[in-house]
Amino acid sequence: MTLRASTSTTPSALAPPTAAWHTQTVSDTVSSLRTDIEAGLTSDEATRRRAEYGDNVLVTAAKRGPLRMLLAQFTDVMVLVLLAAAAVTAVVGDIEDIIAILAIVVLNATLGFAQEYRADKAMTALGAMAAATARVRRDGVEHTVPPQELVPGDIVLLDAGTVVPADLRLVEVSQLNVEEAALTGESLPVHKSLAPQTDPLASLGDRRAMVYKGTNIASGHGLGVIVATGMQTELGRIAALLTENTRVRTPLQQRMASLGQWLAITVLVVCVAIFVAGLLRGEPVALMFMTAVSLAVAAIPEALPAVVTVSLALGARRMVQQHALVRRLPAVETLGSVTYICTDKTGTLTENRMRVDAVRTATNEPGERLPLTVPLQEAPLTFAEALTLCTDVQQVADGVLTGDPTETALVRWATEQGVEAPALRSEWPRVGELAFSSERARMTTVHRMTTSAYRVACTKGAPERVIPACTRMWHHGTLVPINAAEALARANAMAASGLRVLAIAMNRDEQTDTAPIEPLEEQQVLLALVGLLDPPRKEARDAVATCHAAGIRVVMITGDHPATARAIASRLGLIAADAGEDDVLTGAALQALDDQMLQARVEHTRVYARVTPEDKMRIVTALQARGEYVAMTGDGVNDAPALKRANIGIAMGRGGTDVAREASDMVLLDDNFSTIVVAVREGRRIYDNIRRFVRFVLSTNAGEICTLVAAPLFGLPLPLLPIHILWMNLITDGLPGLTLSAEPAEVGIMQRPPRPPQESILSHGLWQHAVRVGLLMAALALGTQAWSLHTGHGHWQTMTFTVLTVSQLAHVMAIRSERTSLFRLGLTSNPWLLLAVATSLGLQLAIIYVPILNTVFRTAPLSFGELILCLVVSSVVFLAVELEKLLIRRRDVEADTSSQRI
Numbered sequence: 001m002t003l004r005a006s007t008s009t010t011p012s013a014l015a016p017p018t019a020a021w022h023t024q025t026v027s028d029t030v031s032s033l034r035t036d037i038e039a040g041l042t043s044d045e046a047t048r049r050r051a052e053y054g055d056n057v058l059v060t061a062a063k064r065g066p067l068r069m070l071l072a073q074f075t076d077v078m079v080l081v082l083l084a085a086a087a088v089t090a091v092v093g094d095i096e097d098i099i100a101i102l103a104i105v106v107l108n109a110t111l112g113f114a115q116e117y118r119a120d121k122a123m124t125a126l127g128a129m130a131a132a133t134a135r136v137r138r139d140g141v142e143h144t145v146p147p148q149e150l151v152p153g154d155i156v157l158l159d160a161g162t163v164v165p166a167d168l169r170l171v172e173v174s175q176l177n178v179e180e181a182a183l184t185g186e187s188l189p190v191h192k193s194l195a196p197q198t199d200p201l202a203s204l205g206d207r208r209a210m211v212y213k214g215t216n217i218a219s220g221h222g223l224g225v226i227v228a229t230g231m232q233t234e235l236g237r238i239a240a241l242l243t244e245n246t247r248v249r250t251p252l253q254q255r256m257a258s259l260g261q262w263l264a265i266t267v268l269v270v271c272v273a274i275f276v277a278g279l280l281r282g283e284p285v286a287l288m289f290m291t292a293v294s295l296a297v298a299a300i301p302e303a304l305p306a307v308v309t310v311s312l313a314l315g316a317r318r319m320v321q322q323h324a325l326v327r328r329l330p331a332v333e334t335l336g337s338v339t340y341i342c343t344d345k346t347g348t349l350t351e352n353r354m355r356v357d358a359v360r361t362a363t364n365e366p367g368e369r370l371p372l373t374v375p376l377q378e379a380p381l382t383f384a385e386a387l388t389l390c391t392d393v394q395q396v397a398d399g400v401l402t403g404d405p406t407e408t409a410l411v412r413w414a415t416e417q418g419v420e421a422p423a424l425r426s427e428w429p430r431v432g433e434l435a436f437s438s439e440r441a442r443m444t445t446v447h448r449m450t451t452s453a454y455r456v457a458c459t460k461g462a463p464e465r466v467i468p469a470c471t472r473m474w475h476h477g478t479l480v481p482i483n484a485a486e487a488l489a490r491a492n493a494m495a496a497s498g499l500r501v502l503a504i505a506m507n508r509d510e511q512t513d514t515a516p517i518e519p520l521e522e523q524q525v526l527l528a529l530v531g532l533l534d535p536p537r538k539e540a541r542d543a544v545a546t547c548h549a550a551g552i553r554v555v556m557i558t559g560d561h562p563a564t565a566r567a568i569a570s571r572l573g574l575i576a577a578d579a580g581e582d583d584v585l586t587g588a589a590l591q592a593l594d595d596q597m598l599q600a601r602v603e604h605t606r607v608y609a610r611v612t613p614e615d616k617m618r619i620v621t622a623l624q625a626r627g628e629y630v631a632m633t634g635d636g637v638n639d640a641p642a643l644k645r646a647n648i649g650i651a652m653g654r655g656g657t658d659v660a661r662e663a664s665d666m667v668l669l670d671d672n673f674s675t676i677v678v679a680v681r682e683g684r685r686i687y688d689n690i691r692r693f694v695r696f697v698l699s700t701n702a703g704e705i706c707t708l709v710a711a712p713l714f715g716l717p718l719p720l721l722p723i724h725i726l727w728m729n730l731i732t733d734g735l736p737g738l739t740l741s742a743e744p745a746e747v748g749i750m751q752r753p754p755r756p757p758q759e760s761i762l763s764h765g766l767w768q769h770a771v772r773v774g775l776l777m778a779a780l781a782l783g784t785q786a787w788s789l790h791t792g793h794g795h796w797q798t799m800t801f802t803v804l805t806v807s808q809l810a811h812v813m814a815i816r817s818e819r820t821s822l823f824r825l826g827l828t829s830n831p832w833l834l835l836a837v838a839t840s841l842g843l844q845l846a847i848i849y850v851p852i853l854n855t856v857f858r859t860a861p862l863s864f865g866e867l868i869l870c871l872v873v874s875s876v877v878f879l880a881v882e883l884e885k886l887l888i889r890r891r892d893v894e895a896d897t898s899s900q901r902i
Contacts, residue, residue: 020200021169021227022207029169033225035153037171040137049151056150056166056229058239134165154226160219164211167233168224170194175220175435178211180204181346183234183638184559189218189404193439203587203610204234205559214637238613241641259694259761274709283712308690311741315686323670324679325653331665333690334648335631335683338552339754340623341676342616342642343633345558345568347652348673350534354405356413357499358531359383360490361474383527384414386506388421389428390445390458395421406500409532410460431455431513434521441465444521448513455513457520459505463491463529466503473526482526491529498567499531533564536571543674544572551753552680555606557616559638562586562609569607587611590618598622616642627758631676633668634660650676677750685745687755692740695766695815697733700808702774704728707781707804719785719800721858727847728801731840732808739833743816764818769884776880777807780873798848798859799870805844806874809837814881819888 021029035041041049134147135157142157147165150156156168158176170176170192177189184190184205193208204212211217211224213233230236271292278288312333316326326332346352393403393411401408411421432446432455442461448454459466473482487503494501505524509515547554556574558565562584569575575583584607593601599622608619616632620642623630632639632646640663643649651664652671661667668675704725711719781804788796816825816833827834847853849861862870 021167022197022202022210023200024169025196026169026171026194029225029227030171033153033227035155035225037155037223037225038137039140040155041151041153042139046138046149046151046154049153050149053151053232054230055148057148058236059231150226150229152226152229156224156226158211158217158222158224160217160221162217164213164215164217166213166226167228168211169227170209170211170222170224172223173220174222175437176222177218177220179216179218180212181636183212183215183636192220192222201588201591203559203612205610235637238637238641241613241617241644262762270705270709278712281712310738311686311689311693314741315682319666319679319682320669322678322682323668323672323675325667325669326665327667328665331648333683333687334629334665335676335680336685336687337629337683337755338631338648338680339628340553340555341547341631341633342555342557342620342623342646343673343676344635344639344652345556345560345565346534347635347654347671348633348668349540349556349572350536350568352534352671354409354500354532355535356409356530357533357535358494358529359413360494360529360531361527382417382419383504384417384419385424385428386458386504386527387411387460387530388414388419388424389430389447390443390460390504393421406502406532410502410530428456432517434517436461442521444517446513446517446520454508454510455520457507457509457517457524459507459521459524460502460530463488463501463503466505466524467491467526469522470505470524470526472524474528479525487526487529494529494531496563497531498561498564498570499533500564502530502532504528504530533567536568537672537674539672539674541572543677544574546677546750547680548573550680550750553606555608555619557608557611557619559611560609562607565607565609574606583607584609587615590615595622595625599625602626613638613641617645620646627756629754633673633676634664635671636660639663681745681750684749685743686741688746688749689741689743691761691766692743692815693737694761695769695818696737696740696808696812698762698767698770699773699811699815700728700732700777702770703777703781703804703808706774706778707800710778710782711785714782714786716782716785716789719781719797720804721797723857724801727857728805728808731843732805732812735836735840736809736812736833739830739836740812740816742832743830746817746820772884773811773877773881776877777804777811780804780807780876784870784873793866795860795862795866798862799866801859802844802848802862802867802870803873806841806871807877809840810874810878811881813837814878814885817885819885819892821882821885 133144134150136143136145137155150166173192173194176192178192179189196209213235275288275292312329315332319326387410391407391411393401393407395401401411428447428449430445431448434444436443442459442465444457444459446455446457467484467487470482472479491501504527506527507520507524544554554574556569566584570577585605587610602622620630620632629647631648631650632642633650634643635652637659640659643660644663649664650666651660653667653669654671707719781800784803785796785800788799813822847857848859
């Protein structure tokens with residue numbers, strides 16, 4: 001059936017593109033836009049309006065060119081510190097170390113440039129959603145025109161498979177269904193009608209008289225008048241949000257910048273102080289300058305950026321194996337800081353496939369089984385057979401069902417009950433039908449067996465339309481007069497629980513196949529009520545529980561109906577099973593809150609329904625204003641601005657749009673919420689490993705600094721040459737430090753709360769540990785130096801150098817965990833680190849005992865006794881750190897015991 005509106009040519013000022021068109025009638029809309037449904041605009045008028053409103057295109061923000069992107073990579077604090085280290089090293093004259101430092105800087109700049117160059121493609125993907133051409137009526141003739149030439153007032157023809165080229169107010173519809181999931185989050189095609197709405201603030205998903213730019217016509221056809229083009233469309237509003245510079249720095253970037261500033265200031269102050277103090281003491285200028293330069297070289301952790309990059313890259317590789325593709329490397333670690341996960345419902349928490357969730361008669365109790373056999377003399381069909389016949393689902397190869405998602409769910413359920421659809425349809429061929437329409441809200445198919453004298457009608461549709469047409473219903477296995485009020489109450493109760501409810505009815509007569517069908521829709525038998533739902537993924541509830549145990553709050557943000565959102569949230573454990581309406585905040589209610597009120601509300605709200613792109617942005621911004629780190633998932637165009645604004649945006653790889661993926665930091669290749677939990681665990685592991693390296697490198701560098709600073713104070717000669725310092729940084733900070741990134745996750749990593757976003761990387765005793773261990777290393781090295789000089793050993797500098805180097809290798813083995821003993825972890829649990837330590841130890845022995853290397857590194861061969869002494873003295877560091885961890889474990893046990901007593 002086709003609905004049409006009469007035209008109106010009453011002159012009036014052209015209405016603004018932002019008018020609430022869904023509240024206006026067709027005739028008022030046509031009148032406001034001064035157009036004509038049959039003839040459309042004239043060519044001259046279309047040209048004039050195009051000059052007034054501009055092209056129907058999305059405007060992109062000005063972007064930085066490749067050169068500016070590349071230069072921006074050298075403004076990071078740690079990069080500047082490394083460049084300063086290269087300059088200092090140039091004074092020493094070690095060309096190899098200069099090359100190494102500059103190589104690290106160039107590597108990091110290249111990676112950063114490549115990531116940024118690929119990242120900002122969301123607008124390109126958004127523009128790709130535009131229709132290739134559009135069919136319009138102008139001058140009374142149908143034209144095919146490029147979409148950029150469309151103007152408000154154009155009459156556009158819509159058919160199945162076409163992309164809507166602009167925002168339209170429908171003026172004619174015939175079985176028109178539109179896929180709006182990318183824009184609204186609705187998982188099912190939306191049936192369109194012409195009736196206006198009274199609520200000017202109705203969400204996009206409820207505006208049945210409108211279709212929007214970038215959505216797709218699923219079936220049927222229609223006619224619409226353009227009410228907005230270009231940036232004035234709903235898609236244009238999203239484009240405007242995407243052009244805003246809403247990227248926020250990751251926690252790791254903030255912490256590394258803070259650490260770089262701290263290191264730069266500390267090194268500068270200490271070097272200047274040592275240099276001045278030496279001069280005041282009467283030391284030679286050249287000696288003190290060399291000491292200060294050596295101190296600067298020792299203090300700068302040249303390998304830190306490389307370790308961070310390698311850790312993130314390896315983590316990203318592991319996450320791909322777990323179906324999570326990282327688009328921006330810093331996002332890997334950001335996951336470990338996440339305190340809130342704002343997730344879409346459809347396809348992420350749910351299977352994105354409708355299923356029959358409940359089948360009930362109008363009176364049976366929830367636990368009572370509905371008899372599937374319908375013992376009617378006039379209709380020997382089972383209930384499952386009636387469901388199958390009253391659909392247009394087709395079965396293709398390998399049993400795959402194609403058709404409307406709701407109908408395929410019904411047929412799939414019937415198949416599980418033993419119904420074979422092809423054989424049933426062959427036995428009961430369709431001889432007539434009354435198609436579904438929004439006005440009728442039901443569908444009826446008529447069937448007749450070849451040997452039967454009667455025909456059978458099967459009806460399914462909205463309970464409020466089917467139940468009033470029934471005179472009888474099932475009650476405990478028998479037919480009784482229908483109680484319509486009771487049946488409707490049962491249907492409403494099922495709908496309130498979040499189910500999409502259909503009523504199934506049946507009738508029969510003995511008329512011929514050509515007789516009218518309409519009488520068969522009266523005096524029917526109500527068979528049952530069917531509740532459908534897009535069910536939660538099996539693993540989603542456990543994943544949500546894991547997030548809660550890890551101190552991460554999960555929030556559902558969806559465009560679906562509040563009742564549906566509440567039902568899914570209850571099943572997943574996001575809200576209590578008896579949660580009321582106040583536990584779900586709708587988009588309309590959210591818009592009534594100012595920013596301060598919203599910030600107070602977001603702390604307790606776990607479900608948002610019927611939200612707009614701006615609503616999602618406000619939710620994310622409100623959480624961030626409270627100091628939270630937010631991960632946002634999404635798949636549609638409407639999710640893209642919030643994905644870009646969030647601390648980490650997570651897009652769907654299977655069902656997501658290109659726009660969402662390009663605006664995101666990470667893509668879920670399996671569209672599964674549980675994959676996010678795996679990624680969070682990996683993010684926490686990576687940050688732990690970066691902290692291990694920082695703990696290690698600060699401790700070892702502190703040991704070198706303290707050794708160089710304290711030696712002149714105790715009247716000892718310069719214990720290390722610049723080449724010794726550079727060598728230690730190479731074989732300890734480099735190879736063993738890098739292999740710390742392969743350290744497996746600690747036990748209980750997902751049972752601890754997220755790190756506070758503002759927390760320093762040096763917190764939880766890290767810098768205190770570095771100072772203690774640095775002082776211990778210096779004491780051992782200087783003690784060895786003093787003993788060697790006192791006892792007349794000519795190899796005192798080689799022994800001092802060896803003690804300091806091996807003690808750093810002992811330290812890296814001990815700090816694999818902040819609490820757990822190495823003996824409990826096992827030497828082989830990180831074989832790469834074990835190999836790196838063995839390799840570094842072998843290299844140290846090589847420069848001691850290979851003659852040619854003795855000349856290069858200014859070393860001398862040690863006797864067996866001297867070597868054993870160096871190894872024993874170095875092992876003190878390992879034992880001290882193990883003792884420290886034992887004391888930490890005992891302290892934690894005592895704290896737990898005290899809390900249990902309280």
